[in-house]
Amino acid sequence: MLTQTSLNRILYGSRGFRIRVPISSCTLAAGAGEVYRKVIKVVEEHGVDAEVYRVGCTGLCFMDPWIELAREGLPPAIYGNVKTEQIEHIIKNYSEGDLSEATAVRFKTGSGGPPALEEVDFWRYQVRYVSRNCGLVDPESIYDYIETGGYLGLKKALYMKQEEVIEVIKTSGLRGRGGAGFPTWLKWKIAYEQKNDVKYVICNGDEGDPGAFMNRLLAESDPHRVLEGLIIAGYAVGATRGIIFVRAEKPLMADRLEKAVEDARKLGFLGKNILSSNFNFDVEVYRSAGAFVCGEETALIAAIEGRSRPRQRPPYPATHGLWGRPTVINNVETLAHVATIFQTGVEEFVKHGTEKSRGTKMFCVTGAVKRTGVYEVPIGTKIKTLVFDLAGGSIEGRKVKAVQIGGPSGGCIPAELMDLEMDYESLQSYGAIMGSGGLVVIDDSNCMVDVAKFFTSFTLAESCGKCLPCRVGMRHLSDLLERLTSGEASLEDIEVAQELGESIARSSLCALGGTAPNPILSTLRYFKDEYVEHVVNRRCPAKVCAKLVKYSVDPALCRGCTQCARVCQVGAISGSPGEVHRINYDICIKCGQCLIACPFGAIKKV
Amino acid sequence: MVKVYVNGVEVEVPPGVPIIEAVEKAGYRVPVLCYLNDFFSEATCRLCVVLVNGRVVPACKFPVSDGAKIVTESRELDTYRRMNFQLLLSTHRIKCWSCLRKTSCSLLDLSKQLNLGEFPVCSECPLTGDDCLVAKGEPCLGPLTAAGCSAECTRNGVPCLGCRGYIEDPELWRDSMRDLYEKHGVDGEKLEAAAKFFWSFLPGELKKIISEVSRDK
Incomplete structure (x- = not known):
């Protein structure tokens, strides 16, 4: 557990003044690299006695890049959306004790000033259990991790018998955070009971869903927690080798995990006789060119073996996995949970969650919301809390229409069901899946048929092509949606889509095919009227499907400024200055440039 | 030997053999295409789907388990087989x-x-x-x-x-x-x-x- 002295040491550092700058893939994209260099420059130039400290990301993407200033005697203050030119000003003001410009402070001393993290909406409903270190410690320093209580869980586990370790996870009720929610202890137990001299544990860090990045965030901000969980899993099942499977497209994640493995090996948390026990274990980081299908465990194993297709289960990997040996595959988040459970005890873990699914889960909220980011909430939290309270709801003037949960293989939950408490079973019964936990918020400017088309084209491209229903069926579904969005489909086609989708879902080989038609099936379930509208009236209610919309000029508003005619690439707009312009529909390619260009709002989508 | 019930008919087969062997032993047939006895059983064509305890599985690959209740004909299975066969035909130039x-x-x-x-x-x-x-x-x-x-x-x-x-x-x-x-x-x-x-x-x-x-x- 994190004691007050340790926390102070982490917060303020040895020099009593720490400036945290998040360095991870997401913040770097938002410009944290520049901020980092600028902070160092300012600190040097002004002779501020501060340590510039690199941390991982907290998951509050909407305020990237942020910095946190912490000096002993002052509450640590977080500044969001920092620009390089503000930094000098921020550091000067903070040093003088003026916190008024901070977005939030980590804890409050006295009244007034910026709100504490516990008081702001994007933090209040969160339970930072597994992401506790994210944004707090240097991900590349093993000592800082140990300071926060790291590798204590491993030590505890190594004092237990293997059965006892599995029993601890059983009493915690931890379920796989990768999507299906299979009880973790059962997987371990089956592998443990196998008589085999070589066993493997694999950490699945593939994470291929568009709009989900909690695994990357966790492994980039706190790689040692994942590694510790993997070592405990290895000990529990009696494995000799662990593999961390990372996408090569996430280089920083792989680099940090590799660094973590190296450091852990140096300090004796990996290798022979770990912590003076007779447990030998080593870990390798495996980089693979990403394929969405590798999220499926048999395909992941095949990818390590050099092929890339799933196979029919059973035999399950727990009995017949990598190179034919018993193999346990756990998600990054599951393993981080394992480490945290052993560090803080089961009681802390079971405090949150529902009867059937204990603990917390990280969710990525993206799409049409004010505050995109990664939020860790107890399982069983309402969708409403996540979308409206934490993420701030839709952008001004828009209305949330649906939430796509579980990525491309999940389903759309309509706005009317926002009161739904999210756990594995409830989501499944409403046609979505928990998946890795990506929530894409869709507002009323989106056409649901178009949304289904987008996700279908994704799974179609990612289908490995092994089994017939997924390979050919998804192609037909995609063609069908193409016809629907061009207004060429008939009502029968909607029924065919339903029947074909159900057939693919039930008769496919792996989970990818089994869930690939979910976007279509769930939109058909909740938004059938939009499909019918596309067919019967050949109209797209949200005015998204290009072939079904028409641009027209409102004569009352047009002043004849010729802006639209000038931007039109195909010369479809005619009219001389001062006159009402006209669009020639035979030539118009519906690119929408005129709509953007018109300063008077005279061009309308019909 | 394990006991399984194919459409209610009790048959005994060695443990671990694919369901299709139990089905054949019971005197029923399921359509197969990609399955070649002992040479190829990757379960890719999905035409041999049967119901085992309510779950849709390919008969050519899924192993038998003791007391499994196998159904080889039902309206649901027929739909899947027809659908998959039509998908196959749609890629076949006659x-x-x-x-x-x-x-x-x-x-x-x-x-x-x-x-x-x-x-x-x-x-x-x-x-x-x-x-x-x-x-x-x-x-x-x-x-x-x-x-x-x-x-x-x-x-x-x-x-x-x-x-x-x-x-x-x-x-x-x-x-x-x-x-x-x-x-x-x-x-x-x-x-x-x-x-x-x-x-x-x-x-x-x-x-x-x-x-x-x-x-x-």
Whole structure:
């Protein structure tokens, strides 16, 4: 557990003044690299006695890049959306004790000033259990991790018998955070009971869903927690080798995990006789060119073996996995949970969650919301809390229409069901899946048929092509949606889509095919009227499907400024200055440039 | 040995064998395509799906478990099999007239078993190569007509008149025109005359294609 002295040491550092700058893939994209260099420059130039400290990301993407200033005697203050030119000003003001410009402070001393993290909406409903270190410690320093209580869980586990370790996870009720929610202890137990001299544990860090990045965030901000969980899993099942499977497209994640493995090996948390026990274990980081299908465990194993297709289960990997040996595959988040459970005890873990699914889960909220980011909430939290309270709801003037949960293989939950408490079973019964936990918020400017088309084209491209229903069926579904969005489909086609989708879902080989038609099936379930509208009236209610919309000029508003005619690439707009312009529909390619260009709002989508 | 129930019939099989062996032992049949005894069982065609304790699984790969209740025929399974077979056919370009496998074609057998999919009369016609009536310049409508008549007419040297109805597959119409009628120089007027027999039943596009051949000659 994190004691007050340790926390102070982490917060303020040895020099009593720490400036945290998040360095991870997401913040770097938002410009944290520049901020980092600028902070160092300012600190040097002004002779501020501060340590510039690199941390991982907290998951509050909407305020990237942020910095946190912490000096002993002052509450640590977080500044969001920092620009390089503000930094000098921020550091000067903070040093003088003026916190008024901070977005939030980590804890409050006295009244007034910026709100504490516990008081702001994007933090209040969160339970930072597994992401506790994210944004707090240097991900590349093993000592800082140990300071926060790291590798204590491993030590505890190594004092237990293997059965006892599995029993601890059983009493915690931890379920796989990768999507299906299979009880973790059962997987371990089956592998443990196998008589085999070589066993493997694999950490699945593939994470291929568009709009989900909690695994990357966790492994980039706190790689040692994942590694510790993997070592405990290895000990529990009696494995000799662990593999961390990372996408090569996430280089920083792989680099940090590799660094973590190296450091852990140096300090004796990996290798022979770990912590003076007779447990030998080593870990390798495996980089693979990403394929969405590798999220499926048999395909992941095949990818390590050099092929890339799933196979029919059973035999399950727990009995017949990598190179034919018993193999346990756990998600990054599951393993981080394992480490945290052993560090803080089961009681802390079971405090949150529902009867059937204990603990917390990280969710990525993206799409049409004010505050995109990664939020860790107890399982069983309402969708409403996540979308409206934490993420701030839709952008001004828009209305949330649906939430796509579980990525491309999940389903759309309509706005009317926002009161739904999210756990594995409830989501499944409403046609979505928990998946890795990506929530894409869709507002009323989106056409649901178009949304289904987008996700279908994704799974179609990612289908490995092994089994017939997924390979050919998804192609037909995609063609069908193409016809629907061009207004060429008939009502029968909607029924065919339903029947074909159900057939693919039930008769496919792996989970990818089994869930690939979910976007279509769930939109058909909740938004059938939009499909019918596309067919019967050949109209797209949200005015998204290009072939079904028409641009027209409102004569009352047009002043004849010729802006639209000038931007039109195909010369479809005619009219001389001062006159009402006209669009020639035979030539118009519906690119929408005129709509953007018109300063008077005279061009309308019909 | 484990006991399983195939459609209620109790059979004993060695543990771990695929369900299909238990099904066969019980005297039932499931359609199979990609499964080749001992050589290939990757469960890719998904035509052999059966229900095991309510779960849809491929019979060729899924191992038996003690007391498993296997159902081989149901409306649901039939839908999946038909659907998957149709998906397979949608990727298959039918050219039975020049296909070497037409006497030993698994697809043809399956289409009969599932009562699905239409193949041309050529698939049943024993005349191949130079013996083919079209190759001899006869206006045989076999390539455009649905099979099922055992090709009685062409077998006896009489060109097909298309009494069983045309096949609804524009790709096949064009293929047969190019591969057969035009290549062998069948007289377009003769062909049109033969097609006139059931002319009013033909769809517009097919009529157009036939008329074009006729006009070109």
